[in-house]
Amino acid sequence: MxxxxxxxxxxxxxxxxxxxxxxxxxxxxxxxxxxxxxxxxxxxxxxxxxxxxxxxxxxxxxxxxxxxxxxxxxxxxxxxxxxxxxxxxxxxxxxxxxxxxxxxxxxxxxxxxxxxxxxxxxxxxxxxxxxxxxxxxxxxxxxxxxxxxxxxxxxxxxxxxxxxxxxxxxxxxxxxxxxxxxxxxxxxxxxxxxxxxxxEPRYVQAVKMGGKEVDELVLADIAADVIENMNDELFIIGSGSTVAAVMAELGLDNTLLGVDVIKEQQLIAGDQNASQLLALASSQTTKLVITLIGGQGHILGRGNQQLSAQLIKMIGKDNILIVATKTKLKALDGRPLIVDSGDPELDKALTGYYKVTTGYRDYVMYPVANPDLVE
CATH class of the missing domain: 3.40.50 (Rossmann fold)
Incomplete structure (x- = not known):
């Protein structure tokens, strides 16, 4: 790292x-x-x-x-x-x-x-x-x-x-x-x-222990923060239930295991592949909203291969928005979030500390790395 x-x-x-x-x-x-x-x-x-x-x-x-x-x-x-x-x-x-x-x-x-x-x-x-x-x-x-x-x-x-x-x-x-x-x-x-x-961290202890209703409230808070900070950029919405909460809050159809694209809080393209995403992002400022795979910690390279290395380079590190509940982050027991884009140089460039949205106006700093890369 x-x-x-x-x-x-x-x-x-x-x-x-x-x-x-x-x-x-x-x-x-x-x-x-x-x-x-x-x-x-x-x-x-x-x-x-x-x-x-x-x-x-x-x-x-x-x-x-x-x-x-x-x-x-x-x-x-x-x-x-x-x-x-x-x-x-x-x-x-x-x-x-x-x-x-x-x-x-x-x-x-x-x-x-x-x-x-x-x-x-x-x-x-x-x-x-x-x-x-x-x-x-x-x-x-x-x-x-x-x-x-x-x-x-x-x-x-x-x-x-x-x-x-x-x-x-x-x-x-x-x-x-x-x-x-x-x-x-x-x-x-x-x-x-x-x-x-x-x-100093103020952890939300075991969010899921409070039941589905409490978990849903946390996801709604995360979604509200993302939506509040949406301007006129293109937003690529990655896969996973945490990211899906953003679409639910906007009342838009969501491809749970796919990648959707919205602009001005409206769905403009659903379930896009790598080439389609490149074409859309090539002509305008684009932000990417992604989450981790629970237990593993991957944010790129698992279940979202539509997000190609070429696309990530085009979007830029500063335009990647990571969302996650504190429960999922704590379950990693200090291990970093993982990038595995297939491009070692890109993975190296993406390492570092990120602001992760964990609620409404609630964030944590968390490391991103590829364990195979050694400085």
Whole structure:
């Protein structure tokens, strides 16, 4: 399986204003240093990364030059690549945003950053919900719900991912306060949006033990999430009962053991073969909705050979939507989902961590691999 691709950004100025009673660091970094403030972000990120030292051979860190990540990663012996070079000695919000833009091109599994609410805002401005992120608390203000409760806790969450544990994804609020008003004794909090954040798992224990009715509710929730995020793209709907719930929720005929195609929530082609799917997908943006075979974990190459390697390459990794109940994922006992497209190079390209839809606005991060491929 591929190494875990961890993006890493440190805001070197985060937390400077706290110890010298400036109630923040925004626009007062020089004053804080004059007052004797010492940077905290490096130390806080070091505490998080220390948790990962026993697993560092499994990780490649994509980071920024100097104090924004390079110095710490290299001093701790991590394998890292520099993808953004700051052009100033004193970094600022523009550096953070430009770094995020570069990191989005690196097929990351997770972006880990050290900072405060201002840093979270800067990252949100670029990443939106394109990538799971996790904050290492290092700022004066930590109102946003995108941080571990401690630096060590942030490291533990990443460690869970590396161990193959079922880690939920949730939406965390990006919040910040008006520091100028705060220094005058007024608390004015503003919500800027949400980012996807891996969290300690809250498992739905044995969904099927509650009976068919409970299972159906979970499938309906999964379907509702998929449908809510449908735009005007073409959607190829794979086989299996979990995916069939999407068609049922839309009131459309479904080929349970075949592959159907919908657009604008209407069925345009049923039970399609490989060549038919290629013809449809060649002229428009296409997304693929698939699930796993229970017990085996295959998502490609078992029962859906209509989804050819050529088609998957055309669609692209980012347009594959995996849906599954947490019960089915837990039954794999940590084993990855399997791709077996018949094209080893494609299988290698498809490996990594995916956001799997497990309910309505309920997701987990889960690894995809081909056990026959060795890095």
């Amino acid at each position: 591929k190494q875990f691709r961890l993006g890493l950004i440190i805001n070197p100025l985060a937390g400077l204003g706290g110890s010298v009673a400036l109630k923040g660091s925004d626009n007062v970094a020089e004053l804080a240093i004059e007052k004797g403030a010492e940077p905290q972000a490096q130390m806080r990120m070091q505490q998080a990364l220390k948790v990962l030292l026993p697993l560092k051979s499994q990780i490649i860190i994509k980071t920024c030059s100097g104090e924004m990540g390079q110095n710490l990663c290299q001093s701790m012996g991590f394998n890292c690549e520099i993808v953004y070079h700051s052009h100033t000695d004193t970094t600022n919000a523009t550096d953070t945003q430009q770094a995020v833009s570069e990191l989005l091109n690196e097929s990351l599994d997770l972006l880990l950053f050290a900072g405060g609410d201002g840093t979270a805002r800067d990252i949100f401005a670029i990443v939106d919900d394109k990538l799971p992120v996790l904050g290492v608390p290092a700022g004066v203000k930590i109102h946003s719900g995108v941080y571990g409760i401690t630096p060590h806790a942030s490291g533990q969450v990443v460690k869970m991912l590396l161990a193959g544990e079922l880690v939920s994804l949730m939406y965390g609020d990006v919040m910040d306060i008006d520091e100028q008003a705060f220094r005058q004794g007024k608390v004015k909090a503003i919500r800027y949006g949400e980012m996807l954040v891996p969290a």
